[in-house]
Structure formats: C-alpha cells, structure tokens
Amino acid sequence: MIDKLLNPWIRELVPYSSARSEFSGKAEILLDANESWDGGNDGINRYPDPLAGELRKEIERVMGIPYEMTAIGNGSDEVIDLLIRMFCAQGKDSVMIERPTYGTYSVFAHISGVSVIDVPLTKSLDLDDKAMLSAIRERKPGIVFICSPNNPTGRVYSLDRILAIAEANEGITVVDEAYCDFSEDFRSAIPAIKDNPRIVVLRTFSKAYGKAGARLGILVADPRIQQVFMKVKPPYNISRPAEESGLEALRNIEKVRAHVQETIERRRDFSSFLGTLSYVQEVFSSEANFVLARVSDAKALYSYLLKRGIVVRNRSNDPLLENTLRITIGSEQEMEALKEAMYGWQG
Numbered sequence: 001m002i003d004k005l006l007n008p009w010i011r012e013l014v015p016y017s018s019a020r021s022e023f024s025g026k027a028e029i030l031l032d033a034n035e036s037w038d039g040g041n042d043g044i045n046r047y048p049d050p051l052a053g054e055l056r057k058e059i060e061r062v063m064g065i066p067y068e069m070t071a072i073g074n075g076s077d078e079v080i081d082l083l084i085r086m087f088c089a090q091g092k093d094s095v096m097i098e099r100p101t102y103g104t105y106s107v108f109a110h111i112s113g114v115s116v117i118d119v120p121l122t123k124s125l126d127l128d129d130k131a132m133l134s135a136i137r138e139r140k141p142g143i144v145f146i147c148s149p150n151n152p153t154g155r156v157y158s159l160d161r162i163l164a165i166a167e168a169n170e171g172i173t174v175v176d177e178a179y180c181d182f183s184e185d186f187r188s189a190i191p192a193i194k195d196n197p198r199i200v201v202l203r204t205f206s207k208a209y210g211k212a213g214a215r216l217g218i219l220v221a222d223p224r225i226q227q228v229f230m231k232v233k234p235p236y237n238i239s240r241p242a243e244e245s246g247l248e249a250l251r252n253i254e255k256v257r258a259h260v261q262e263t264i265e266r267r268r269d270f271s272s273f274l275g276t277l278s279y280v281q282e283v284f285s286s287e288a289n290f291v292l293a294r295v296s297d298a299k300a301l302y303s304y305l306l307k308r309g310i311v312v313r314n315r316s317n318d319p320l321l322e323n324t325l326r327i328t329i330g331s332e333q334e335m336e337a338l339k340e341a342m343y344g345w346q347g
C-alpha cells in the first residue's frame, strides 16, 4: 500500500551506510569515520547520531509519540522537501495545497519539478472541502498538504474534515501542526495514523519550543514511511548541538508550557488592542503565535512600522488577503513598542 505510493527509485534505494551504523556494541577506539582525533572536551570532533535517537526517545517520553513513528529533519522544511521527493515524480505528479498557506510546500514541489494544484480557501478562510475532494478525485495528487493551525491565518480546521479528506485521498496527506501548541483544545491528526497510514504529521521545535535556530523538524508517520524517510534523509542531517538544543527544550518542558501560556495571553491582549484601532478592519481569530489583521492600507502601515525599526509581514499579495499584515507575538517590550507605534499611525 505505502510501497505503491513511493517513487520506484526510492522503493529500491540502497541507502548510504554510515561508518557508525556498521558496528554494534561498545568500542573505545573509533577509527572508522575519518574524523579528527582532537575533540577538545565537547566531543564535537565526532559525527552526530544519524538516528537522532536520544532526541526521539525524549520526544516519546515528553510528547508521547512512539519512537518508531518519528524522524528528525533539518527543520520541517527538510521533511517537506524529502516527502515530495519520496512520493512525487518530476514532470508527472502533483501536490495539492490550499491558498493562502505556508509557502514552502509549493516552492519545494517546483524545485522537484512537481506541479502544484491550488485550492483557494473559502471566503471565511476555511477549508473548501468540496473543492478539495473534487480536485483530489480528478487530479490524484501525490501529496495533499493541510496546515492547521494555518499560516498565515492562524485558523485551526476541523479534524473530522481533515480526516475525511485524508480518507478520500489515495495519496499521502501531510498535516502540518507547526503551531499546534498555541491552540487551546487542539486535536491532533497523530492518533489517526494507525487507521490511515497515509497520514503524515509535521511538528517543529521552531515555534513553541523556541529553537528555530537549531533547525529541528519532526516527521510523525507510520513506521513504514518513517523507515523510508530514514533512508532518504542525509545521514548526518541533525548536528549534535542541534540535538542537544532540542533535548534541553524537552527536559525543561515546564518552561515551554509557560512560554506558550504567556504567548496565548499576549495574543489575546494584542488582538483586543487591534480591535480598538479605527484603521483595523478585521482581526482574524488566531490559534498560533501570530495575528493576521486587515487594515486600511497594509503597505503604508508596513513602511511606517519599518521606519520605526519594527518588521512585520505583509501578506497582501496572497489571495483573499488584500491589505493584511501578519504580526508575530513578541516579548512584552516588543509588543508595547509595536502598540505604541500602531497607536500613533493615522491610517
């Protein structure tokens, strides 16, 4: 079943066998990987663990996701890229995305010579399941990407509807849950993987866990897909400092939870503030660590803020998002500075 969905050259791939994976047991003297013998005392002269095993065990302990269902990418961006290369053939297959959504799904598809089917969201920025189901039936995409909470809208889609789409889709459905920690009462697609192994979930350390600079994305998938991913990914894609950074976050999960709670409260406060500004026409209800707002003139406000040293994201070029800015929730001082600047703008 999964086998049939894979590109044939991936199915038959003989993976690179790294030095350290060719022996088992304990060894004192490692002369197998052409590393430097001079490591100081941080061990960084050694290649990192290709399995990122310590981090995955900690993910199982803290997040409850079974070890054999996870793999780590150099950011979820690498996972997105590799999934497309695993399941879609150049010049032949397509991926399906909703618009507006996170930008790299389509960029990685284009880099791989895979076409992109765009299905616009409804006017209220919800999934248009009817249109998606008919596009799936007609075009048979290799992968359907669904981002929930969606970037840049902050909207969580109904899990039942996501699962119904995944059921109808004979290919892979990737549910990107990068922002899920900021959603209260979030229902993940992960438990559905055991009934529908064509569902793949993405998580990341870049948002709630505060480790964007470490580049750590999590693939959560049926073990058969996980095993293929492990063959396809570059052998040493996760550096040891990156793995340690992820471990640090998980071992201090209370700190992460407090950060999330603070961010949610600040998001609430900032959304209400936006509602009081006369030039703000719409504040989209967000379950992520950002807020999207429609203003009288997004370009002018963007430039005004930039002159005050504040960078936000102008999303006005996305379909359905004329005159919108996406604003990340920052620290208390950052938000105070932003509010003061926004208060002073004569939209």
Ligand code: PMP
Residues within 6 Å of the ligand: 074, 075, 076, 077, 078, 102, 147, 150, 151, 176, 178, 179, 203, 204, 205, 206, 212, 215, 216, 217
């Ligand atoms: N998915 C979504 C929805 C995102 O918004 C982002 C980054 N902004 C990513 C994935 C990429 O995350 P990472 O840093 O793990 O590559």
